[in-house]
Amino acid sequence: MNFLSKNKFFKENFITMDATPIVSLFNTEKTAGAQQQNESSKSNNETINQVWTKEHFGELNGLGQRKSYLKANLSLDLKPLKTSWASTHNNEGDINGDEEEEDEEESEFKHETQEMSPTPTTPDKEIVSPSHHARRPMNAFLIFCKKHRPIVRQKFPHLENRGVTRILGEWWALLETNEKSCYTNLAKEYKDAFFSANPDFKWYKLPAPPLRTLNTRPINVYKISSPLASPTHPTTNCAEFTPGKLADETQLGNLTSLMQTNCSATKTLDGGNTYSSEVVDSSPFLNNNNNVENNSEKHKQLLITPITDSVITSFPPKPIKKRKFYEFSEGDNNNVAQDIFSVKSQGDNNEDVNHNENSCIDDPPECNLNSFNGNEPENMTQQELMNKVVESMFPDKDVGVDEETRDEAKETRKSGRSCKGRRYAEFMMEGKLLGTKQIKRFTQYKADINNKFDNVLSNKIEHMVYNKTETTTPKLDLNETIKRLAERTNTKLEDISEPPDGLVGNKIIKRKRTESENSDDSILKLQSDFNLHLRIAELPSLSYEAFIQRKKDSKKRKSIRSKSESSLPKTKVLKLPKTESDCLLVGSKKRKNKSNITRLEPVDSYTNDLSSDLFGLATLAEVAANTQKIN
DNA sequence: GTGAATGAAAA
DNA sequence: TTTTCATTCAC
Numbered sequence: 108m109n110f111l112s113k114n115k116f117f118k119e120n121f122i123t124m125d126a127t128p129i130v131s132l133f134n135t136e137k138t139a140g141a142q143q144q145n146e147s148s149k150s151n152n153e154t155i156n157q158v159w160t161k162e163h164f165g166e167l168n169g170l171g172q173r174k175s176y177l178k179a180n181l182s183l184d185l186k187p188l189k190t191s192w193a194s195t196h197n198n199e200g201d202i203n204g205d206e207e208e209e210d211e212e213e214s215e216f217k218h219e220t221q222e223m224s225p226t227p228t229t230p231d232k233e234i235v236s237p238s239h240h241a242r243r244p245m246n247a248f249l250i251f252c253k254k255h256r257p258i259v260r261q262k263f264p265h266l267e268n269r270g271v272t273r274i275l276g277e278w279w280a281l282l283e284t285n286e287k288s289c290y291t292n293l294a295k296e297y298k299d300a301f302f303s304a305n306p307d308f309k310w311y312k313l314p315a316p317p318l319r320t321l322n323t324r325p326i327n328v329y330k331i332s333s334p335l336a337s338p339t340h341p342t343t344n345c346a347e348f349t350p351g352k353l354a355d356e357t358q359l360g361n362l363t364s365l366m367q368t369n370c371s372a373t374k375t376l377d378g379g380n381t382y383s384s385e386v387v388d389s390s391p392f393l394n395n396n397n398n399v400e401n402n403s404e405k406h407k408q409l410l411i412t413p414i415t416d417s418v419i420t421s422f423p424p425k426p427i428k429k430r431k432f433y434e435f436s437e438g439d440n441n442n443v444a445q446d447i448f449s450v451k452s453q454g455d456n457n458e459d460v461n462h463n464e465n466s467c468i469d470d471p472p473e474c475n476l477n478s479f480n481g482n483e484p485e486n487m488t489q490q491e492l493m494n495k496v497v498e499s500m501f502p503d504k505d506v507g508v509d510e511e512t513r514d515e516a517k518e519t520r521k522s523g524r525s526c527k528g529r530r531y532a533e534f535m536m537e538g539k540l541l542g543t544k545q546i547k548r549f550t551q552y553k554a555d556i557n558n559k560f561d562n563v564l565s566n567k568i569e570h571m572v573y574n575k576t577e578t579t580t581p582k583l584d585l586n587e588t589i590k591r592l593a594e595r596t597n598t599k600l601e602d603i604s605e606p607p608d609g610l611v612g613n614k615i616i617k618r619k620r621t622e623s624e625n626s627d628d629s630i631l632k633l634q635s636d637f638n639l640h641l642r643i644a645e646l647p648s649l650s651y652e653a654f655i656q657r658k659k660d661s662k663k664r665k666s667i668r669s670k671s672e673s674s675l676p677k678t679k680v681l682k683l684p685k686t687e688s689d690c691l692l693v694g695s696k697k698r699k700n701k702s703n704i705t706r707l708e709p710v711d712s713y714t715n716d717l718s719s720d721l722f723g724l725a726t727l728a729e730v731a732a733n734t735q736k737i738n
Numbered sequence: 739g740t741g742a743a744t745g746a747a748a749a
Numbered sequence: 750t751t752t753t754c755a756t757t758c759a760c
Binding site: 243244245246247248249251252267268269270271272273274275276277279280294298309310 | 753
Binding site for chain 1: 740741742743744745746747
């Protein structure tokens with residue numbers, strides 16, 4: 108992963124910018140000595156020029172975007188300079204002051220930035236951002252993920268993204284080619300548009316940006332290349348980086364400080380958090396009109412014929428990371444946890460236990476809350492939760508692990524960070540950090556949203572029944588629906604184009620734009636007529652329930668096939684084709700040599716059977732030899 | 739092997 | 750504050 112996509116700082120601050128300025132900063136790392144300083148100084152000046160140019164020539168769309176862009180750049184690139192400037196002026200400047208505030212006036216900011224400018228910039232210098240550092244175009248799977256990740260998250264609100272991704276991977280694998288076609292087509296279309304807009308783009312034209320160690324962080328890079336530093340004497344401000352050293356607590360952000368001061372915060376989970384996890388995101392990206400109908404039909408169908416799965420009680424070989432699962436054990440705790448705990452509590456009766464994941468999905472309040480015996484939720488980690496969810500969904504991939512190993516893993520992966528995370532979670536559960544992502548997620552599943560969806564759904568079903576419009580799929584204007592919902596709930600709907608993502612009371616918390624939604628704007632709108640976000644939004648969402656149903660059917664077929672195969676002579680089995688899932692390759696697990704993969708690597712049937720034959724022969728030979736010895 | 743998306747958790 | 754993770758796909 109490149110640092111742009113993973114770095115929170117970039118997520119927060121470089122959301123609208125091209126990566127070029129930062130890349131130019133990082134390129135300085137490759138040079139050495141005085142040349143390095145000169146180059147990096149040049150790079151910094153270019154960066155400043157780019158910022159200036161973009162600001163003054165309106166390269167960015169909105170005022171807010173421009174503002175955040177400029178602010179982000181300057182706060183990152185010029186902060187050290189500001190420090191230097193302030194230090195040379197008897198620290199009159201407020202180094203850490205207003206630029207940290209989110210709501211400062213743009214005019215003030217402009218003034219501030221101009222004041223901060225270290226060198227006269229050349230506004231007439233047109234900076235064309237190199238296309239080779241545009242982001243790679245999304246492939247079909249990623250488009251699919253972007254479209255359906257919220258759906259999975261609705262079903263499993265507290266499941267980690269990794270777990271969501273695994274589910275999405277399974278979902279994708281189960282799709283037929285024609286079902287994938289819309290995504291593959293869009294990916295191809297976007298790629299074509301992307302390359303036409305970025306003709307010089309090379310997949311590996313530039314090496315991946317170096318990891319942002321302390322040395323490569325812009326603040327330190329700037330120190331290296333500070334024009335105030337002597338060109339003949341390398342600056343001593345280079346950050347020292349000790350590999351393996353943990354973050355210095357004294358340099359952590361305000362949030363950490365806040366947590367430290369609030370370490371005694373009491374855990375006050377919302378006792379009445381009875382909101383269901385069965386929430387449909389109001390985002391137009393999530394469910395299009397057809398999908399609402401499809402889902403309603405499938406919901407009805409599933410209510411009649413619940414899906415049952417066999418129970419898998421074991422874990423994957425070894426969880427990769429220990430992530431404590433702290434706060435989600437009560438009322439609103441997602442159905443997944445309840446479900447999987449019930450699974451756990453069922454002991455070893457794998458075959459006969461009715462594991463109905465959809466019953467929990469559809470009826471979270473009715474889930475068995477008394478089924479936590481066996482594995483207490485507060486001892487569960489997100490990883491375990493994720494594994495359990497995936498295992499309960501895909502028991503075919505069950506790989507046993509002994510209790511000892513599991514307990515050992517549990518023991519060895521506790522850390523002080525967990526405590527900090529716990530405090531953080533406690534703090535968030537108290538509602539003191541409104542606006543954070545988690546509190547948004549905690550609140551977005553409350554009943555008012557449920558009511559919204561229920562209204563939409565019931566109205567739609569009522570309409571369908573009344574008009575008996577079974578063959579046609581009338582378009583449902585989601586914007587209008589949202590407007591009507593807003594009117595019903597007395598909710599102020601400020602921006603219909605930006606779907607509300609979270610609700611606290613009657614107040615809409617505007618969803619924070621994701622990194623991709625922000626940073627990709629310049630890329631996604633490659634051409635005036637190609638907006639990837641829009642195109643993704645227009646794509647039909649697939650039904651999660653259909654996916655579960657298909658998974659169930661696939662499992663049944665697999666079971667039948669395996670039974671029939673086992674009854675056949677071995678020579679016959681050798682000639683039988685492998686199932687499609689056996690031929691599916693693994694993803695990153697393969698290259699990362701991970702063990703708990705969702706789909707195992709394909710095993711050559713001939714080799715496999717041959718080896719088993721050889722093993723059998725060897726066993727027989729050994730038995731024969733031992734028998735001779737005994738005689 | 740890398741990086742596209744995603745964001746919580748770990749380091 | 751930064752990196753990892755989980756997935757598929759294109760290069």
